[in-house]
Amino acid sequence: MKLIRAVAAGCIAFACAGNALAQAPVGPWPAKPVRFIIPFAPGGPTDIIARLAGQKLTEILGQPMVVESRAGAGGNIGTAAVAKAAPDGYTVLLTSSAYAVNVSLSPNAGYDPDRDFIPTVVVAKQANLIFVHPSLGVKSLAELLASAKTRKLAFASPGSGTTPHLTAENLFNVISKLDMTPIHFRGAGPAIAAVVGGEPLVGAGAASTPLPHIKAGRLQPIAVSSAARVAALPDVPTFAEAGFPGVEDDTWLGIFLPAGTPQPIVQRLNESVNQALRTADMREKLDALAFEPVGGTPQQFANYVKAEIAKWGKVVRAGNIKAE
Numbered sequence: 001m002k003l004i005r006a007v008a009a010g011c012i013a014f015a016c017a018g019n020a021l022a023q024a025p026v027g028p029w030p031a032k033p034v035r036f037i038i039p040f041a042p043g044g045p046t047d048i049i050a051r052l053a054g055q056k057l058t059e060i061l062g063q064p065m066v067v068e069s070r071a072g073a074g075g076n077i078g079t080a081a082v083a084k085a086a087p088d089g090y091t092v093l094l095t096s097s098a099y100a101v102n103v104s105l106s107p108n109a110g111y112d113p114d115r116d117f118i119p120t121v122v123v124a125k126q127a128n129l130i131f132v133h134p135s136l137g138v139k140s141l142a143e144l145l146a147s148a149k150t151r152k153l154a155f156a157s158p159g160s161g162t163t164p165h166l167t168a169e170n171l172f173n174v175i176s177k178l179d180m181t182p183i184h185f186r187g188a189g190p191a192i193a194a195v196v197g198g199e200p201l202v203g204a205g206a207a208s209t210p211l212p213h214i215k216a217g218r219l220q221p222i223a224v225s226s227a228a229r230v231a232a233l234p235d236v237p238t239f240a241e242a243g244f245p246g247v248e249d250d251t252w253l254g255i256f257l258p259a260g261t262p263q264p265i266v267q268r269l270n271e272s273v274n275q276a277l278r279t280a281d282m283r284e285k286l287d288a289l290a291f292e293p294v295g296g297t298p299q300q301f302a303n304y305v306k307a308e309i310a311k312w313g314k315v316v317r318a319g320n321i322k323a324e
Contacts, residue, residue: 029089029265030063036094039078041071043189044158045206045291049123049253050094052285056276061268071186073110074161074323076102080110083117087260089269093117096206097163097252100308104316105161106323113309117256118266119301121273122294124286125252127226128167129207129236131219136201141223141242144202145176154181155202156195158188158209160323166315167225167249168204174319175244195219206251207233207290225249232290252294252308254301270298 036054038046047069054065070078075098085091102109111117130141138144147153155172157165165182172180183200185191188209195203195210196218203210203219207230213219214233221236227248229238239247255273257266276282277293286293315321 033064039075041187044187060272074159076109083111087258089265093256101161101312104313120255121270122254124291125250126291127224128164130222133198133201154200156191158191160184163251164204
């Protein structure tokens with residue numbers, strides 16, 4: 001968490017350097033539409049951020065940002081496709097923290113996070129949330145854990161290796177010594193829909209996707225994985241408040257370019273995202289959806305990704321978690 005706070009702080013420092021960065025020779029890029037590949041199904045946090053950022057970047061850069069979903073294999077299919085794309089700035093990966101997990105979870109993920117990509121910028125982050133179908137009749141983490149000890153429960157995840165999946169695995173099965181089975185979907189949207197339908201009764205996801213269903217009473221929020229309560233869910237306690245002070249995770253959404261992309265393109269895309277995050281309307285939209293804007297430099301993001309790979313590798317090994 002200290003590292004991502006440092007990334008967030010870096011956004012302020014980076015803003016001061018914006019004028020100098022903008023003077024870098026960037027050539028004609030972009031001279032045509034740019035494809036944003038998201039490696040998960042529509043409706044989840046990657047899709048939400050891609051569309052919010054894409055709309056603002058279209059205004060800033062003067063070319064359309066086209067969002068394309070390539071879901072499957074916990075994010076590996078779309079990610080591997082971008083790794084093989086031409087490094088010309090016209091195919092961009094916008095993915096989640098699953099990028100940092102899959103290297104441990106899937107030895108043959110189809111990409112090498114150190115070799116195949118340039119970390120460009122973290123757009124936003126948000127807490128992971130545990131939620132249940134109201135028919136389960138629990139309203140706190142203690143009640144959920146007690147129920148799981150008396151009956152067989154499963155939980156929906158947006159995909160094997162996503163941080164909501166690992167947050168839940170760590171909480172339920174590693175720390176609490178339960179035997180809750182994960183049911184993986186091809187993204188957050190399908191996972192949330194399953195819990196709304198009552199099959200299964202428990203879910204884990206980044207906070208933005210279940211938020212409309214919580215407000216409509218179709219889902220009951222239990223706890224969030226952030227250090228502080230989420231502004232959009234002020235009555236939902238953190239894991240620390242619920243008795244698990246060591247469980248503090250985020251789902252982050254970041255932009256990567258294929259290795260070999262010219263540095264001026266990397267710089268211009270980075271600065272444009274930081275510019276978008278400084279606008280009042282973008283920040284208001286993110287806040288309403290329980291996202292926290294981040295930003296920062298490519299080097300800060302690269303350092304953070306390395307730390308995330310190490311962190312989630314420990315969770316994968318501790319839980320003996322396998323790719324599905």
